[in-house]
Amino acid sequence: MIPVSERFLSLLRHQLGQFVDSPQVRSLVVYVTHQPPEGPPTLLPVGQWPGDGRRLPAVEQDSRLRQPTEERRWLPLRHRQRLLGALQVESPGGAWPEPLRQRLQSVALCLTEALLLDLEQQRLAARLEDQEQQLRLLVHQLRNPLTALRTFAQLLQRRLGPRSEHHDLVDGLLAEERQLNRYVEAISDLVDSEVRPAIPAAPQPLLLPPLLCGPEGQPLAEPLAPLLQRAAASAALAGRPWSAPGQLVEWRGDSGAVAEIVANLLENAFRYSAPQAPVGLHLDPDPDGGLQLTVWDGGPEIPEEEREPIFGRGQRGSTGLHRPGTGLGLALARDLARGLGGELELLVPPRRVSPDLPAEGNAFRLRLPPPLRPDR
Structure with a gap:
């Protein structure tokens, strides 16, 4: 040879x-x-x-x-x-x-x-092939505990009485298992793809694999509900206030991408805000038929000189440097928002979004265009 x-x-x-x-x-x-x-x-x-x-x-x-x-x-x-x-x-x-x-x-x-x-x-090339083989093995092995998690949750669901107050917790476990399966399948598709994208000359948007984006016209309430359950559980474990929207607004579009944005914002809010600070999600319809989703926390406020740079790839605010993270969450969220025809911005304090929100803290507002008609 x-x-x-x-x-x-x-x-x-x-x-x-x-x-x-x-x-x-x-x-x-x-x-x-x-x-x-x-x-x-x-x-x-x-x-x-x-x-x-x-x-x-x-x-x-x-x-x-x-x-x-x-x-x-x-x-x-x-x-x-x-x-x-x-x-x-x-x-x-x-x-x-x-x-x-x-x-x-x-x-x-x-x-x-x-x-x-x-x-x-x-x-x-040899190193990449070795890494891909290892990744295939890890993906294969991940499916086993995920299947066991789903099985145990379903068995627990059957054993709960019809009036048990724990049904929501088990439903949340099953929803998280389905989300993890989506990530595993997306990784598997990336590894096994025979067509490799060309390396761009300049940085491109951090787009999600197609499997992680929802079908056009999917109601937003479906992928958003388990995120709210996850946030409520996280707040309960940490002993911090959590404010959920009273009612989910009807909106149709690429709801999978919107859910990924909200998931990143909620993760950041719980990870980087003060341990006892309140966290919440605020929904507000736009006059033009669009939708605003705002994830807010009760402080401390992000310094003014960091409020735009933190949306860059690999950029992190000074309050989060001592905590684990990659600095990609906000960059991904903004790229997805703009790909949807919307925008993601930081407003300080949250009261700038609504008088019902705190007078101190941070608010990440996602503005979405008018929803798609159900027949599209």
């Missing part, structure tokens, strides 16, 4: 072929260094000019071919202290004319850089 890619071989043929008009060069052979599991490294031939079909042997460390002669000379393909390969030049003998020497040195330099990139690409 040739230890280089077809792209490198194509470049190699182009570089060597330019000497067709040079009578001072009889033949050129390019070797790459190969390190076997045991023993010293060897030089394997990967390309030659002219392509006369000669079968070229590998050059062992003690081979006489390594010794330069009047008619055979070697130009190393070296990166720092690492010998990547060599260019063997056969000529009639004598000193090379300066133009020929410069051309050969340029070809050797070009092949060195190309070979270095080719080997790095192979290393990264």
